[in-house]
Amino acid sequence: MTESPHPDAAQLLALYEQMAVIRRTEKAAHDLFMSGLVKGTTHLAAGHEAIAVGASTALRDDDYVFATYRGHHHALARGATPEECLAELMSRATGLCKAKGGSMHLTKASRNMLGSYAIVGAHLPMAVGAAWSARLRGTEQIAVAFFGDGATNIGAFHEALNLAAVWKLPVLFICENNLYMEYTPIADVTAVANPAADRAPAYGIPGEIVDGNDVVAVQEAVTRLAGRARAGDGPSLLEAQTYRHFGHSRADPATYRPAEEVERWLKHDPLDVARGRLAELGVPAGTVIEADERATGLVQAAIEAAKNAPAPDPREALTDVWADGGAAWRT
Amino acid sequence: MADVITYRQAVAEGIAREMRRDPTVVCLGEDIGAAGGVFKTTAGLYEEFGSGRVWDTPISEQAIVGAAMGAAMTGMRPVAEIMFSDFLACCWDYLANEIPKVRYMTGGQVTVPLVVRTANGGGLGFGAQHSQATENWALTVPGLKIAAPATPADVVGMMAAAIRSDDPVVFFEHKGLLATKGAPAPPDHVVELGRAAVVREGADITLVALASMVPVALTAAERLAEEGIEAEVIDLRCLVPLDTRTVLGSLAKTSRLVTVEENPYQGGWGGTLVSVVADEGFGLLDAPVRRVAAECVPLPFADALEEQVIPTVDKVVTKVRDLTAY
Ligand SMILES: Cc1ncc(C[n+]2csc(CCOP(=O)(O)OP(=O)(O)O)c2C)c(N)n1
Numbered sequence: 235m236t237e238s239p240h241p242d243a244a245q246l247l248a249l250y251e252q253m254a255v256i257r258r259t260e261k262a263a264h265d266l267f268m269s270g271l272v273k274g275t276t277h278l279a280a281g282h283e284a285i286a287v288g289a290s291t292a293l294r295d296d297d298y299v300f301a302t303y304r305g306h307h308h309a310l311a312r313g314a315t316p317e318e319c320l321a322e323l324m325s326r327a328t329g330l331c332k333a334k335g336g337s338m339h340l341t342k343a344s345r346n347m348l349g350s351y352a353i354v355g356a357h358l359p360m361a362v363g364a365a366w367s368a369r370l371r372g373t374e375q376i377a378v379a380f381f382g383d384g385a386t387n388i389g390a391f392h393e394a395l396n397l398a399a400v401w402k403l404p405v406l407f408i409c410e411n412n413l414y415m416e417y418t419p420i421a422d423v424t425a426v427a428n429p430a431a432d433r434a435p436a437y438g439i440p441g442e443i444v445d446g447n448d449v450v451a452v453q454e455a456v457t458r459l460a461g462r463a464r465a466g467d468g469p470s471l472l473e474a475q476t477y478r479h480f481g482h483s484r485a486d487p488a489t490y491r492p493a494e495e496v497e498r499w500l501k502h503d504p505l506d507v508a509r510g511r512l513a514e515l516g517v518p519a520g521t522v523i524e525a526d527e528r529a530t531g532l533v534q535a536a537i538e539a540a541k542n543a544p545a546p547d548p549r550e551a552l553t554d555v556w557a558d559g560g561a562a563w564r565t
Numbered sequence: 566m567a568d569v570i571t572y573r574q575a576v577a578e579g580i581a582r583e584m585r586r587d588p589t590v591v592c593l594g595e596d597i598g599a600a601g602g603v604f605k606t607t608a609g610l611y612e613e614f615g616s617g618r619v620w621d622t623p624i625s626e627q628a629i630v631g632a633a634m635g636a637a638m639t640g641m642r643p644v645a646e647i648m649f650s651d652f653l654a655c656c657w658d659y660l661a662n663e664i665p666k667v668r669y670m671t672g673g674q675v676t677v678p679l680v681v682r683t684a685n686g687g688g689l690g691f692g693a694q695h696s697q698a699t700e701n702w703a704l705t706v707p708g709l710k711i712a713a714p715a716t717p718a719d720v721v722g723m724m725a726a727a728i729r730s731d732d733p734v735v736f737f738e739h740k741g742l743l744a745t746k747g748a749p750a751p752p753d754h755v756v757e758l759g760r761a762a763v764v765r766e767g768a769d770i771t772l773v774a775l776a777s778m779v780p781v782a783l784t785a786a787e788r789l790a791e792e793g794i795e796a797e798v799i800d801l802r803c804l805v806p807l808d809t810r811t812v813l814g815s816l817a818k819t820s821r822l823v824t825v826e827e828n829p830y831q832g833g834w835g836g837t838l839v840s841v842v843a844d845e846g847f848g849l850l851d852a853p854v855r856r857v858a859a860e861c862v863p864l865p866f867a868d869a870l871e872e873q874v875i876p877t878v879d880k881v882v883t884k885v886r887d888l889t890a891y
Contacts, residue, residue: 298639332672343674348638353662359628360663363635363643370591370617371640390658393628400623554673555665555708557731563707564807564841565759 240450243515247525249291249449250508253283254529256307257505259316262537263306263323263337264480271541272323276337277304281447281479284504285410286311288452289378292460298346298364298377300357303338304410304478305350308380312347314340316536326543333546334554346375355385358394358407365398365405365469376404376463378456384415386429395471399437404463406456409473410446416482417490430473439469446474447504450511477502573743575717575750576606576682579724580644584614587642590728593620593629594646594682603648604684604743626655630681634664637679642728650685650699650737657702664733665708680727680734685713686777686827687875688741693863696740696871698827700775703735704804704834710758711804713737715779717747719802722756730758739776759806763815767795770821770885773812773838775801778825778876785825785881794889804834812838813846820851821888827875830858852891857884 241249260280266272279286286307290299301308309319314330322329323337330340338352348364351357361379368375385391386409398405409430413420426432434441440462444455452474459470477499481488488496512522555561570578584590592610594602598621601608611619622629626647633645647653653660660681667675687696703711710732714720720738727734764779765786774782779800786796797815801808816822822842824835835856842854857876865871 298635300635330672331670331674334672335670339670341671341674343671348635348675349667349671351663353658356631356658356663359631359659360635360638362628363632363637364639365635366632367636367639367641370636377635390627390631393623393625394631396623397625397628397632401620554669557668557676557678559673561707563805564809 241453243512243517246450246508246512246515247517247521249287249453250505250512250522251525251529252287252311253449253505253508254526255316255532256283256286256310258529258533259310259319259536260306262320262533266320266324266537268485272337273325274336275483276323277483278480279304279307279478281477281504282307282410282412284449284452284507285380285408285446285474285476288449289408289456292453292456293378294375296346297375298348298361300348300361300364300377300379301350302354302357302381303350303352304382305340305380306337309340309342309347309350312342313345314342314347316533317539320536321540321543324540325545326540327546328540328543332550334550355381355388355390357381358385358390359397361405362394362398362403365403366401368404374464376406376460378406378408380408380410382415383409383411383413383420383429386433387424395433395437395439395469398469399439402466402468405469406459406463407469407471408456409471410476411473412476412478414482428473430471434471439471441471441473443473443475446476447502448507449504567749569746570717570749571743572717572720572745572747573604573606575720576724576738577608577610578750579721580607581610581613582721583725583728584610584618589640590642590644591618591620591636592644592646593622593633595622595624595648597621597646602646604740606738606743607646626652627659630656630659631663633679633681634659634677637677638675642678644680644682644728647681647683649695650683651694651697653683653699653702660703660709660735661706665706669708676731677733678731680736682736682738684740685737686739686741687864687871688777690866690868690871692866696864698859700737700804701828701832701834704837708733709805710734711737712758712802713739713776713804714802715742715776715800718750718754719756721750722754723758723802725755726758734758737776741777745780756802759803759808761802761808761811762800763797763811764800765796765798767797767819769795769819770823770889771797771799771812771815771819772823772825772881772885773799773801774825775804775834776827778827781876781878782825782881784878785885788878788882789885794885796885807838809838809841812842813849816842816846816849820849822850822854823881823885823888824856824858825876825881826856826858828859829861830856831861833858852888855884855888857881
């Protein structure tokens with residue numbers, strides 16, 4: 235089992251900057267939604283950045299990633315640009331999915347980020363299948379499924395864990411436990427205290443808990459569990475404890491959350507935690523501010539570019555169903 | 566090569582041929598390995614290809630089809646078995662929401678070349694939860710191709726086309742046909758999806774049937790011939806793509822149409838087919854269209870009751886007689 239060394243100052247600064255880009259992109263998504271430029275809905279992951287960045291940077295570039303409708307951070311962490319993502323949200327032709335997916339389906343297949351799925355838990359078996367495929371092809375790739383605490387109570391979660399365990403597949407299940415399903419506290423509807431980690435023993439696999447707001451802790455845990463999977467030791471389950479800064483979706487003000495709970499978690503903001511670690515490593519405050527400014531500039535340019543991008547050609551509605559590009563159901 | 570093979574043997578033969586030519590073809594499902602499948606439709610695959618290509622799964626329909634999807638997205642051509650087609654309901658999310666939508670909603674980034682095979686339909690006395698003809702469920706979902714062969718040679722040829730397809734295919738193997746025999750498939754036999762077969766020529770009326778209803782329609786046609794009515798029988802073979810061209814071509818000759826469906830009338834594929842005919846072929850018709858389909862009830866157990874529910878040769882003959890007199 236590989237122990238990853240703590241990232242050095244330059245590496246940690248890079249992780250911080252990625253998180254800053256995600257935070258600003260999420261803020262932009264929110265503002266654009268409120269101003270009517272993003273239709274439908276959004277599920278923002280502000281507050282979850284350390285999980286996406288910590289995990290993604292612990293993986294190989296060719297590993298497979300599957301995410302949920304709350305998946306902006308995973309698409310960004312796996313190489314989608316803020317411009318592609320915001321253009322998708324704003325229904326532009328230049329969007330990541332040609333404006334056919336929207337916020338809930340961000341996908342960057344060229345980087346093996348194989349999609350965001352809006353049916354809770356549905357993608358866990360897919361990740362198992364990708365891991366199976368990697369093993370069949372002998373590539374030493376692994377597959378990672380990110381999902382919410384709510385997904386642990388759906389059948390596909392249990393079917394996926396069992397199958398991954400009996401076939402001993404290189405898959406890593408990462409639960410982003412943000413304490414809530416939509417509006418219901420997970421604790422009210424779950425028989426165990428730790429909805430993911432406590433279930434792992436039932437499948438004979440390791441179940442660990444990590445501070446999901448500490449990018450270094452996440453990166454270390456994922457490095458270790460991914461190494462285990464790659465070495466042929468099978469799947470594991472990581473429960474990353476975190477909190478969402480916004481409500482569940484759209485403009486949900488999340489008034490169902492106790493004020494002191496919100497306050498406690500906002501004080502444990504993943505960007506602050508990383509800033510604290512940077513200070514400990516002796517990185518000057520000015521260097522961090524420069525990273526913030528680069529992130530702001532990047533996202534600002536992305537917003538402008540996405541706004542100026544064309545709408546999709548309406549004829550695109552009838553393409554991409556079949557492998558031949560079309561959608562014909564009859565000969 | 567034997568003179569005839571069974572439909573059951575044809576399933577395994579069709580899969581084996583593709584596994585031999587393409588190492589990315591792998592099978593997964595319940596009891597499909599050393600046991601050879603509950604219907605013995607995978608017999609011999611485990612012995613020939615081993616546990617690295619033929620994988621036994623737990624009873625986890627969501628995981629079977631979901632994992633097949635993940636494997637298909639990442640370079641394999643999985644063939645997943647769902648034991649009875651009724652059980653597709655247990656993994657319906659994958660058939661209705663995941664597999665058929667992912668190419669579209671990713672703007673064409675992701676391809677899902679998989680086959681979900683399943684034993685479909687009545688006739689074996691398995692009762693309401695193991696006997697439905699469910700191909701219509703899939704027909705309501707944009708993004709799935711639907712194959713339902715009626716003969717051993719077609720099983721092999723359509724299996725080849727299904728496994729080679731870059732699009733997802735739901736492959737309905739009819740339980741009532743498993744023991745039937747037919748000519749073996751020639752080497753390299755491929756039957757393009759979406760190409761119906763005129764299995765009997767006739768000038769008086771067109772009967773369109775699928776899977777188990779093809780032999781019913783053919784037997785009815787023989788009986789009608791004794792009365793001087795020559796029926797043309799079309800084996801549709803696929804519901805998506807739907808070969809409406811062959812049906813309209815036949816109607817240009819016969820001007821009368823009867824669909825013969827095992828599924829309930831309500832929501833059956835015949836409804837889609839006759840709507841195309843009404844829309845584009847109305848001028849070809851000299852009589853109303855008629856549909857022989859199942860009653861809208863769960864399939865009962867006893868033979869005598871089942872006969873009341875699904876189309877029989879007698880029901881087809883009666884309906885055709887009425888229509889030719891119109
Ligand atoms: C199968 C299914 N049931 C219900 C929903 C509606 N729904 C969307 S998100 C959500 C809450 C999921 O919570 P969790 O898994 O904790 O993820 P989070 O939103 O916290 O990231 C629900 C119930 C759905 N999308 N899919």
